Amino acid sequence: MSTTSRRYAALAGVTAAAVAIGIAEPVAVLTGPRSAPLVAVGGVVVDAVPESVKQFAIDIFGTADKIALLVGTAVLLGAFAALFGMLAVRRLALGLAGIAAFAAVGVAAAVTRSGADVFDALPSLVGGGLGAVVLWLFIAGPLELDPWPWSPPAPTTRRAPVSPAGPTTSDDLPVPVTPAAPPEPDASSGRAPGEAADPESRRRFLTSAGVLLGTATVAGLGGRWLAGRRGVSAARDAIRLPAPVAPAPAVPAGADLSLAQLAPYVTPNFGFYRIDTALVVPQVDPDTWRLRIHGRVRTERTYSYADLLARPLVERYVTLACVSNEVGGDLIGNARWLGVPLRELLDEVEPEDDADQVVGRSVDGWTCGTPTAALRDGRDALLAVGMNGEPLPVEHGFPVRMVVPGLYGYVSACKWVTELELTRFADFDAYWVPRGWSVEGPIKTQSRIDAPRARNRLTTGPVTVAGVAWAQHRGIRRVEVRVDGGPWQEAELAPTVSVDTWVQWSWRWDATPGEHRLQVRATDATGETQTERRQGVVPDGATGWHTVTVTVR
Numbered sequence: 001m002s003t004t005s006r007r008y009a010a011l012a013g014v015t016a017a018a019v020a021i022g023i024a025e026p027v028a029v030l031t032g033p034r035s036a037p038l039v040a041v042g043g044v045v046v047d048a049v050p051e052s053v054k055q056f057a058i059d060i061f062g063t064a065d066k067i068a069l070l071v072g073t074a075v076l077l078g079a080f081a082a083l084f085g086m087l088a089v090r091r092l093a094l095g096l097a098g099i100a101a102f103a104a105v106g107v108a109a110a111v112t113r114s115g116a117d118v119f120d121a122l123p124s125l126v127g128g129g130l131g132a133v134v135l136w137l138f139i140a141g142p143l144e145l146d147p148w149p150w151s152p153p154a155p156t157t158r159r160a161p162v163s164p165a166g167p168t169t170s171d172d173l174p175v176p177v178t179p180a181a182p183p184e185p186d187a188s189s190g191r192a193p194g195e196a197a198d199p200e201s202r203r204r205f206l207t208s209a210g211v212l213l214g215t216a217t218v219a220g221l222g223g224r225w226l227a228g229r230r231g232v233s234a235a236r237d238a239i240r241l242p243a244p245v246a247p248a249p250a251v252p253a254g255a256d257l258s259l260a261q262l263a264p265y266v267t268p269n270f271g272f273y274r275i276d277t278a279l280v281v282p283q284v285d286p287d288t289w290r291l292r293i294h295g296r297v298r299t300e301r302t303y304s305y306a307d308l309l310a311r312p313l314v315e316r317y318v319t320l321a322c323v324s325n326e327v328g329g330d331l332i333g334n335a336r337w338l339g340v341p342l343r344e345l346l347d348e349v350e351p352e353d354d355a356d357q358v359v360g361r362s363v364d365g366w367t368c369g370t371p372t373a374a375l376r377d378g379r380d381a382l383l384a385v386g387m388n389g390e391p392l393p394v395e396h397g398f399p400v401r402m403v404v405p406g407l408y409g410y411v412s413a414c415k416w417v418t419e420l421e422l423t424r425f426a427d428f429d430a431y432w433v434p435r436g437w438s439v440e441g442p443i444k445t446q447s448r449i450d451a452p453r454a455r456n457r458l459t460t461g462p463v464t465v466a467g468v469a470w471a472q473h474r475g476i477r478r479v480e481v482r483v484d485g486g487p488w489q490e491a492e493l494a495p496t497v498s499v500d501t502w503v504q505w506s507w508r509w510d511a512t513p514g515e516h517r518l519q520v521r522a523t524d525a526t527g528e529t530q531t532e533r534r535q536g537v538v539p540d541g542a543t544g545w546h547t548v549t550v551t552v553r
């Protein structure tokens with residue numbers, strides 16, 4: 001096939017795929033955003049990729065990892081589509097089979113997600129069908145190039161049973177007809193023999209491709225936009241949360257040192273890190289939301305959102321942290337959570353004595369496994385409905401999530417939670433466990449230097465070194481800083497609300513000219529000091545001392 005021919009064929013394939021993906025989006029407005037093929041397949045990829053790849057994606061793209069995945073999927077898809085287009089010129093059936101295979105993957109991905117039904121197959125089916133029609137239009141239908149610019153030059157006989165790809169065996173499928181007489185070499189235009197397609201048909205081909213690509217884009221983006229409008233933000237805006245019967249303790253004066261580079265004591269909702277496996281944020285209607293507590297219990301119970309709001313609510317500051325947070329990382333935030341103590345709900349269902357694990361299950365099927373003991377030992381484990389004075393933001397678990405002081409999010413902080421199952425650790429592994437992470441995830445004592453930042457240029461003289469330290473549910477006793485491996489110097493600890501939140505610290509440094517290495521380490525209230533030993537985040541959280549190198553002049 002000539003280069004020109006390949007380009008047209010590739011364009012036909014890409015246009016067909018774009019129509020398939022684009023048209024599937026408005027269909028998914030009816031069946032739910034997770035049934036759109038791009039999202040459905042992306043979701044399967046998220047669940048299936050090895051942990052190392054996922055960690056790599058988080059490291060490289062941070063919380064933009066999902067966008068990166070969608071863009072990557074689209075690029076890969078485009079490459080395959082171009083290939084299908086070129087195959088289709090040789091044999092239309094091959095191209096159509098390619099589209100059918102991809103539609104089948106889309107269907108399989110959509111209907112096997114948790115909570116899916118047969119209607120979730122629709123976007124992929126409709127998209128795949130229209131994609132196939134578009135491919136046919138370009139390769140063998142009315143939009144076909146006339147003639148396809150075959151190369152090498154076609155035989156001169158009108159009856160040409162042999163296409164450049166070999167004998168055509170299929171009788172039911174239209175096959176490009178070889179031109180009776182290939183165009184003569186055209187000295188004036190410099191066209192090689194066999195490369196010329198009728199300019200009129202070229203124009204028709206390109207214009208149609210342009211129109212279809214535009215339509216696919218509008219349909220795709222419009223569908224996404226409509227799906228967004230069908231979200232729950234209006235329902236969320238209408239909610240008035242009751243005041244807590246047990247308000248959070250006031251933040252003591254001086255808890256927030258208010259320094260330029262230092263993370264604020266309370267993390268605003270918009271700046272709160274987000275980590276989850278959801279490619280589209282689950283939209284859960286608070287009116288139909290239910291929490292079922294079942295499994296190894298004496299009395300199974302189901303609660304509605306109104307049931308929760310009617311109960312006495314408590315409000316607590318709790319610092320949430322992700323097990324994937326590297327030393328010095330920012331996958332941590334402190335918020336004021338409003339909710340129902342999980343202990344009270346568990347008391348009502350009466351767990352059996354051997355039910356040592358509570359599995360929180362999200363609407364999207366994600367699970368976490370929390371020790372039952374951690375939810376009943378008196379700590380402020382909450383079924384949270386509010387975050388910093390608002391209903392939970394949708395991406396942080398609206399309408400209801402779990403928050404458990406002292407445990408990493410992956411074992412405790414189930415967002416969009418709809419089910420709590422009392423079971424045993426011996427009987428069930430939650431989402432991240434078979435993927436290489438520990439069964440239990442107590443938060444490790446850690447400390448971070450926020451100011452100055454790495455590679456900051458400072459001037460000689462007094463410099464305020466400051467940061468945060470955390471050891472949720474144990475508390476921080478001491479933070480120490482050292483310069484260039486010298487003696488440890490005790491930093492000043494700001495006051496804090498409770499042992500369940502991080503604490504800010506600061507230390508006055510008399511900076512001298514040159515390059516310097518600042519290090520921090522914390523000691524928790526049990527007297528244990530952070531180990532120097534560097535360990536990555538897998539399987540149960542990073543260890544080591546945060547180190548920042550700065551230049552002083």
Ligand SMILES: Nc1nc2c(c(=O)[nH]1)N[C@H]1C(S)=C(S)[C@@H](COP(=O)(O)O)O[C@H]1N2
Pocket residue numbers: 272273274275276277278320321322323362363364366395396397408409410413414415416
């Ligand atoms: N449904 C659901 N809940 C989830 C997760 C998830 O992937 N799905 N990730 C957990 C992890 S690993 C963390 S660290 C916290 C992060 O909560 P945030 O996004 O509100 O900061 O949510 C937890 N809850």
Ligand SMILES: [Mo]
Pocket residue numbers: 275321322323324408409410
């Ligand atoms: Mo996490």
